Amino acid sequence: MAETVLETHGLTMRFGGVVASDHVDFRLEARELRCLIGPNGAGKSTFFKCISGLLTPTSGHVFMRGEEVTGWMPHQIASLGVGIKTQTPNVMDQLDVFENIWLAARRFHDVAEANRKAEDVIDRLALGPIARTNLGELAHGERQRVELGLVTVGDPWLVLLDEPAAGMSAQDVERMTDIIHELTRTAAVVIVEHDMQFIRSIAQKVTVFHQGAVLMEDHVDAVMSDPTVRNVYLGKKA
Amino acid sequence: MIKTSATRDVVTTLVVAALLITIMPQLIGTYTLTVLVVYGMLGLSLGLIWGFGGILCFGQAAYFGLGAYTYAIAAVNFGESTLPMLLAVLVPALFAAILGAMMFYGRLTDVYLGVITLVVTLILFKFINSTAGPQYKIGDARLGGFNGIPGFQTLNVPGRPNDYIWGDAYFYFCAIALVIVYLLVTWLLRSSFGRIAVGIRENETRIALMGYDVAARKTVLFAIGAAIAGLSGALFANWAEIVTPGLFSLGQSAEIIIWCIVGGLGTRFGPVIGAAGLAYLKFLLGQQSMIDNTLIIGLILVFFVLFLPKGILPAVTDIWRVSFGRRKRRGARTRRGRGGRQHG
Numbered sequence: 031m032a033e034t035v036l037e038t039h040g041l042t043m044r045f046g047g048v049v050a051s052d053h054v055d056f057r058l059e060a061r062e063l064r065c066l067i068g069p070n071g072a073g074k075s076t077f078f079k080c081i082s083g084l085l086t087p088t089s090g091h092v093f094m095r096g097e098e099v100t101g102w103m104p105h106q107i108a109s110l111g112v113g114i115k116t117q118t119p120n121v122m123d124q125l126d127v128f129e130n131i132w133l134a135a136r137r138f139h140d141v142a143e144a145n146r147k148a149e150d151v152i153d154r155l156a157l158g159p160i161a162r163t164n165l166g167e168l169a170h171g172e173r174q175r176v177e178l179g180l181v182t183v184g185d186p187w188l189v190l191l192d193e194p195a196a197g198m199s200a201q202d203v204e205r206m207t208d209i210i211h212e213l214t215r216t217a218a219v220v221i222v223e224h225d226m227q228f229i230r231s232i233a234q235k236v237t238v239f240h241q242g243a244v245l246m247e248d249h250v251d252a253v254m255s256d257p258t259v260r261n262v263y264l265g266k267k268a
Numbered sequence: 269m270i271k272t273s274a275t276r277d278v279v280t281t282l283v284v285a286a287l288l289i290t291i292m293p294q295l296i297g298t299y300t301l302t303v304l305v306v307y308g309m310l311g312l313s314l315g316l317i318w319g320f321g322g323i324l325c326f327g328q329a330a331y332f333g334l335g336a337y338t339y340a341i342a343a344v345n346f347g348e349s350t351l352p353m354l355l356a357v358l359v360p361a362l363f364a365a366i367l368g369a370m371m372f373y374g375r376l377t378d379v380y381l382g383v384i385t386l387v388v389t390l391i392l393f394k395f396i397n398s399t400a401g402p403q404y405k406i407g408d409a410r411l412g413g414f415n416g417i418p419g420f421q422t423l424n425v426p427g428r429p430n431d432y433i434w435g436d437a438y439f440y441f442c443a444i445a446l447v448i449v450y451l452l453v454t455w456l457l458r459s460s461f462g463r464i465a466v467g468i469r470e471n472e473t474r475i476a477l478m479g480y481d482v483a484a485r486k487t488v489l490f491a492i493g494a495a496i497a498g499l500s501g502a503l504f505a506n507w508a509e510i511v512t513p514g515l516f517s518l519g520q521s522a523e524i525i526i527w528c529i530v531g532g533l534g535t536r537f538g539p540v541i542g543a544a545g546l547a548y549l550k551f552l553l554g555q556q557s558m559i560d561n562t563l564i565i566g567l568i569l570v571f572f573v574l575f576l577p578k579g580i581l582p583a584v585t586d587i588w589r590v591s592f593g594r595r596k597r598r599g600a601r602t603r604r605g606r607g608g609r610q611h612g
């Protein structure tokens with residue numbers, strides 16, 4: 031049996047009366063690729079934030095590689111080797127592409143190695159021509175790609191991506207698919223997405239969130255043909 | 269690339285400094301120049317933590333005053349200036365490290381940070397003001413309340429308490445101290461620590477999600493800024509030969525902020541120039557009584573916020589680049605432009 035890298039028990043997050051995350055039990059194996067889907071407001075981002083330390087859950091537990099990390103700060107979680115992309119872009123607009131990625135690389139390597147790693151990622155993501163352009167001047171798709179670059183440059187073993195393909199061109203999405211596949215050779219990846227076609231092209235196992243709780247968890251085909259899921263999610267979107 | 273641009277940076281700094289140190293005494297008396305240099309260093313201290321670390325401190329004067337008082341108190345007690353100078357750097361740094369740790373680990377927002385630094389300055393001001401009685405003394409030094417502390421040992425050659433460094437020599441001492449601090453700041457900003465600090469200024473959440481302990485790094489930077497402010501406070505004490513509670517005043521704190529805005533935030537030289545320029549202007553205005561000088565400083569601030577929001581230095585470098593830079597190397601321009609904004 032493969033190692034469990036991420037596990038939550040009864041993870042609950044309340045905002046006043048709103049239960050944004052409702053007793054979520056979640057388990058992810060090493061190098062697994064999992065998609066989270068669910069209608070707007072289902073609690074997907076809240077779930078991510080509880081795992082990554084951006085929010086402290088009201089109750090419940092989070093374990094990473096067997097260690098309890100509930101209530102840890104974001105930098106402590108990230109230091110374990112967890113790469114996190116939030117739903118809203120989180121990059122440094124006044125700094126250029128190289129500096130953005132270099133800063134991420136520097137966390138886990140000395141200066142020379144960080145230089146090398148950053149160059150490497152820039153090559154792999156085809157960011158060479160814009161390496162010295164500030165993030166603030168880039169198109170949305172390029173910014174997404176840079177953010178993916180800085181999330182992955184530290185060689186994480188767990189990657190959380192909240193809507194990485196949102197607002198991207200078809201070509202960008204295709205490139206993103208390749209990158210994610212490559213990632214899964216060394217890391218477990220959890221992706222929140224709305225784009226069904228994209229999900230089909232990358233994932234096998236899908237977890238459906240609804241009103242903060244896990245509605246079902248199954249192979250992508252089974253999920254898509256499930257009448258309840260169609261009701262709460264697909265029906266709404268169509 | 270990095271090596272050569274660092275070398276060029278150091279050479280430029282040394283050449284400009286040498287020119288200024290040679291030329292300025294021909295134009296302005298060294299006594300006045302000395303205090304301009306001291307204020308330049310104070311401006312640099314806030315320029316570092318605010319312009320590069322994104323920490324807006326409304327109480328930078330607190331560290332200036334703390335440095336000056338630490339020096340004065342220690343100098344009275346020791347009768348020699350070397351250890352007091354060191355303490356004047358360490359005490360404010362330690363104070364800032366404790367205050368900073370409480371603020372940054374407490375995850376305070378910028379507004380509260382401003383309020384707290386402001387309140388701390390006020391408390392120090394009130395406290396020092398209320399120490400007129402003879403019971404307020406540290407060792408042999410009486411705090412003296414609003415009268416301050418006069419008559420302490422001023423700067424001497426290390427180990428020789430009777431060889432004072434004063435007059436022109438003291439000006440050169442301060443100028444060289446500023447150059448050294450400036451070069452240290454340059455080195456800091458080029459180091460990984462400095463680059464990460466700029467990252468924190470740009471996006472704290474992202475830097476935390478990369479795995480950096482933002483609170484610890486902000487605390488360290490805050491303490492470094494306080495150390496520089498403390499040093500400038502000690503230099504000021506030596507120049508004025510008296511320390512008074514006015515050093516802690518909110519007016520002083522506000523002026524430091526104005527120096528940074530006018531000179532150019534996010535540059536190293538801007539706050540130095542802003543401080544020296546505005547302090548000199550205030551000195552000139554002080555010699556006439558027609559117009560209230562706080563009014564003029566206020567008008568200058570409004571002018572800059574409205575018309576030159578990036579400050580003098582970025583404006584000058586922009587003009588320079590537009591008039592001389594274009595024809596040369598087009599490709600290299602964006603690169604230098606960036607460097608100018610971050611490291612200028």
Ligand SMILES: Nc1ncnc2c1ncn2[C@@H]1O[C@H](COP(=O)(O)OP(=O)(O)OP(=O)(O)O)[C@@H](O)[C@H]1O
Pocket residue numbers: 045048049050068069070071072073074075076077117
């Ligand atoms: N900081 C907050 N304060 C109060 N309510 C919040 C907060 N963050 C999220 N919520 C609420 O929690 C619920 C879940 O939000 P969340 O952002 O996790 O949904 P989501 O599944 O990511 O949706 P989307 O697909 O639109 O990104 C929503 O009802 C939202 O309004």
Ligand SMILES: [Mg+2]
Pocket residue numbers: 074075076117192
């Ligand atoms: Mg979301």
